[in-house]
Amino acid sequence: MELLGRIRAERSELPEALRRVADLILSNPGEAARSTIVDLAERSGTSTATITRFCRALGFGGYAELRVAIATEQGRVAQQTWETDIGQEILPDDNLERVLGVVSGNDIRLIQETAAQLDLATVEKVAAAISQAGRVLLFGVSSSAAVASEMEYRLQRIRIPTWSRSDAHSALTDAALLGERDVAIGISHSGRTREVIEVLAEAGSHGAITVAVTSHPRSPLAEVAELVLTTASRETTFRSDGFAAIHSQLLVLDVVYVSIAQRSYERTRQAFDLTLRAVTGHRLPGGDA
Incomplete structure (x- = not known):
């Protein structure tokens, strides 16, 4: 880091x-x-x-x-000359070229910072736990909920039984049903979102492996988690730290996802082939998308 x-x-x-x-x-x-x-x-x-x-x-x-x-x-x-625009204020009369430079430069820098600080040994442990899990529960609120949903889609696509929740009551009831072979992942930039802390604590009390994805490694969320994956974030004009952390959170979870896919390479290929064939009829001819 x-x-x-x-x-x-x-x-x-x-x-x-x-x-x-x-x-x-x-x-x-x-x-x-x-x-x-x-x-x-x-x-x-x-x-x-x-x-x-x-x-x-x-x-x-x-x-x-x-x-x-x-x-x-x-x-x-x-x-890194582009760094000069990082974190600068975006003013009401700034043109879109400058806005693009500030926003893209900030996102690039945050992704680099996250990659530099990411503990790959912890990534390996998380990927191994998810690969062997009976169930995986992802929980986040606000912008973190979108990140949880994206990870849910990716893991389901390679046949990992995964659920994401953005409602605390649903997440708590799911967490209460987890066991020793299961994994619960709580996503919170601040690490102080009460609902996420409660869900991870509930899952851990039933023996599930708990994972925190947060920008604050000494936060209450990190304290209740067995494994912690850290992200970088920096507030800029019109984007609070929580919004700015989305790309970093996606990067961390994407590395975890790819590591899982590597562990089940043939199964993953078969899953991709099956799912691609299933939606082929919904694509117009003449393109790759």
């Missing part, structure tokens, strides 16, 4: 003093990389001991390692 994306994702879960350090670094990473530990402590209103705690919370041995990591990441960012 890229460092700044990780700091941004974990910021809200940090203690207040560490959060001030995170905010200072995120506001100007380049300056933070040039600052001494004393400078950073003074500017964040903390102490050198707090800076050291912040470094260790991120897995670094000390401040020197953190500075190198920030500087290295800033160097990579500087090489």
